[in-house]
Amino acid sequence: MKHIGALQAVVTADWSDPExxxxxxxAIEYEMPVITAEVELLDAQIATLDRPVSELDARRIRRLRRRVLAARRALTNQAGDRSAVGA
Structure with missing residues (x-):
């Protein structure tokens, strides 16, 4: 039986510094508004899994979807501004 293992160090994960x-x-801090908005949307969607969606739930989900889109748009615009400054 042959031993199956990574032959290159690049393939193997380096666990000496997991932080x-x-x-x-x-990068995480920069994307935190999008992450937060997506988590809030997911929470609202999970809350409606075991019951019928009421009009209030539907409004909440629509509002949170718009918040996610706005956060993504703001992040994209900031990325464009960052690249223009760095150019």
Whole structure:
């Protein structure tokens, strides 16, 4: 039986430092408004899984979908501004 293993160190994950880097933490903080909006939308959708969706639930979900889209739009616009400054 042959041993199956990674032949290159690049393929194998490096577990010596499992903490996120400063750049990764900055990226998460930069995307946090989108992440928060998506979590709130998911919470609202989960709340309606075991019961019929009322008009109030439907309005809440529509409002949260618009919030997610607005957060994504703002993030995209900020990314465009960042690239223009760096260019």
């Amino acid at each position: 996120p880097t400063a750049a990764e933490l900055d």
